[in-house]
Amino acid sequence: MIKIDKLSRYFGEIKAVDEISFCIQDKEIVGFLGPNGAGKTTTLRMIVGYLQPSSGNIEIDGESIFTDPLKASRQIGYLPEQNPLYDEMTVVELLAYFAALRKLKRDYFRERLNFVVKNCGLKDVLYQRIGTLSKGYRQRTGLAQAILHDPRILILDEPTSGLDPNQIIEIRELIRELGKEKMVLLSSHIMQEVQALCDRVVIINKGKIIVDDNIENLPNYLKRSTMLILEVQGENVDFSDFLKEYPFVELDILSRNETTCKVCVYETSGRLISSSITNNESDKNSIDETSEFDLRQELSRFIRDRGWLILEFSTSKMSLESIFHELTIENYYEPEIEEKLSAEQEVMEEEQIKPAETEDNREEQ
């Protein structure tokens, strides 16, 4: 088990990672999600020992990695973000080099080499120089390097970036297979990947963890996760009466022409982003059973009473993507901006009071 305890990291004044704590259990694949610059890579780098945390602790099986860093790094396989490799070496040379640096026994290395070559599909490029490899093969070589010594812990920073769909499926299959006996922490900004692979997801934004839960529980973080997409045909289609009747319902018009109108309807308790609707055609039949007030019934009654025709009527559950979007954009940025604005106002006020002093300070700086 890896336990990350109040881990922080500053880069000068900037707080890249802010007191995050989470655990990775044995045989668990944890997805580490966040927008760019959220602190994902910084956190992973601290876990693998490339970066020294400003404060906090990381424990592997109850033992801090800082008491014996070499022992910790023996247990970890790491695939860095840009997958840096020695371009001048051939694949087999690289693997042999890393095996030598990790002090693997010769026979054991042969055995592991066979394993990684078979599982990462490197047979054809084994004697090819890494600089000449396609991005897919390069990524596989990086992964092969990470699992060469059969580590208990795998830290993968965006493992499937730059791969074609078939390769992505293969690599995911491999990660899933590895996750049966190892702890895997993979960072990604591809939602489907996390959805397809991980048991648990940790969402981080601006250096703080905002969600740490099982994948299935994620929709619960939003008060309402269902919306209706509706296309109706009729004269003077107008939903304003319906909205008057149910003030907690909101409606976005997606497209409209003379006779038809496509709208997205949802309850305001869950703020939803209409852009995610069109992306999410696959979940058309999903129905939110827990809803007490059934928006569908009320809507279809309303439409029937007016004699319009229904061309499309579908329920759409929020994808992980839109949950992510909502959690990281909607809920977090706003207070941040407000804080900044108020801070700026304060500064301005102070400057007005003591203009002479601030000028002195500037000179000193």
Add this chain to the structure above:
Amino acid sequence: MKTVFTIAKKEYELALHSISTYIVYILFLVIIGIIFSNMVFKIARAELRFLFEVIHIVFLFYIPAITMGSIAKERQTGTLELLSTLPIKLSSIVWGKILSAVFQIITIIILSLVFFGIIVIFGEGIDYGAIICGYIGLILAGLAYASIGVFASSFPSNQILAFVLALLISTVFYLLKFLLPLLPFGLVPIVQYFSFDYHLSSFLKGVIDTRDILFFLAVTVIFALLAQFNLQSKNLMQEK
């Protein structure tokens, strides 16, 4: 220790795979050859002392050139991240890089044995002791320069700056001897002690003095530790 050799071996093999290495070797032999053929007839003595001094000057440029990428390039391509997350000590990385540079220096010195051969074949009354001591001195000085080069390369900057910095530090150590006549009398022995040329010259005379060996080894260790410190202070784990 094994790790140091693994890293040094890989670096050395990669250097031998590179065409630029051979271009430098040929250039080196041509330059040394021209100077050798000019000098050997002028002084008409079977000795290599002047040649060693020329090789020393060549080292001022050659060693920063082979060490400039040692850590800077790894940092640039990101492989340093990979390397420093392996279960190896940071000091092994630094010493591996220094050792690989020493391998290359030894290779170039072996190439220069051509001129030694010419002296042996055509010369008379050769002082073998002085020549062997000279080679030992050159390798030790090369070791110290390699350590300076790796240190310069350990800064988070590009390879060109690493080259310039290494050249600068090496040249200061080299040029100290020209500074001596300008200095007040009391300072001369102190400054002289830091001059590479001063320590190398006793080797070239055929004298192996422990103090000279210790001087070069001390410079090597100090710059290796500084390089290691540079790697550590760039946010890596302190204990490694």
